[in-house]
Amino acid sequence: MSSSPAVADDLRAKIIADPDVILDDPDVMRALVAANERMMGANIVDLRGIAMERLEARLDRLEETHRSVIAAAYENLSGTNQIHRAALALLEPEEFAGFVETLAGEVAAILRIDSLRLVLESAREDEAEALAALGETVQVAPAGFIDAYIGGVHGRSLRIVTLRQQMPGNGMLYGEKADMIRSEALLRLDFGPDRLPGMLAMGSGDPQQFAPNQGTDLLTFFAGLLERAMRRFLG
Numbered sequence: 001m002s003s004s005p006a007v008a009d010d011l012r013a014k015i016i017a018d019p020d021v022i023l024d025d026p027d028v029m030r031a032l033v034a035a036n037e038r039m040m041g042a043n044i045v046d047l048r049g050i051a052m053e054r055l056e057a058r059l060d061r062l063e064e065t066h067r068s069v070i071a072a073a074y075e076n077l078s079g080t081n082q083i084h085r086a087a088l089a090l091l092e093p094e095e096f097a098g099f100v101e102t103l104a105g106e107v108a109a110i111l112r113i114d115s116l117r118l119v120l121e122s123a124r125e126d127e128a129e130a131l132a133a134l135g136e137t138v139q140v141a142p143a144g145f146i147d148a149y150i151g152g153v154h155g156r157s158l159r160i161v162t163l164r165q166q167m168p169g170n171g172m173l174y175g176e177k178a179d180m181i182r183s184e185a186l187l188r189l190d191f192g193p194d195r196l197p198g199m200l201a202m203g204s205g206d207p208q209q210f211a212p213n214q215g216t217d218l219l220t221f222f223a224g225l226l227e228r229a230m231r232r233f234l235g
Helices: 009-017 026-040 047-090 096-110 125-132 145-154 175-180 217-234
Strands: 115-121 138-141 161-164 183-189 198-204
Touching: 047 096, 047 217, 096 115, 096 217, 115 145, 125 138, 145 183, 145 198, 161 217, 183 217, 198 217
Parallel strands: 115 138
Antiparallel strands: 115 198, 161 183, 183 198
């Protein structure tokens, strides 16, 4: 009596001709290893199977790390492109009113900011009135306000960029949008000797958009560009 072969002849021929088809398929290899372990019995330790499991676990970790590195690189490239686009937009206006309008409109949209405020300290009443006429984007504050706002309960902060998810409760900067702001980036602006400082406050409804553990290199560059661009208008 003849018995039928365990593997069809055509399939067997294909496997013999190209064994890599089996070796490169993780699911098939796992099934073969499992079948081999069942044949050896529960009392036999299969070192090759253990080694394979460890290699698979290591490969999974490497693939996850690879994906994380690619995601981080893409995010960094995307952020760089946003800052570059915003920088180019701010180089266009030839008057301060147009500069403020671009800042509140095009730049805020590029950076995906829900509320943006340019804070300028002033000790002169006439200067404060002229700045206030530019609209709600420009906030005029007394000397020392920026240090107090950025420093919060910890006092004066000398950092150029401050990222945080806890804002002062008065909401005076963001006006009607104060209740929706969950994180903010504060860029300290230095306009040169004998001039009071400024600050760009960018508020977001996303609590993760600006977090203290994030890098600030791009925003530091943007702050430097803002300073130089505004010095043209401040004289």
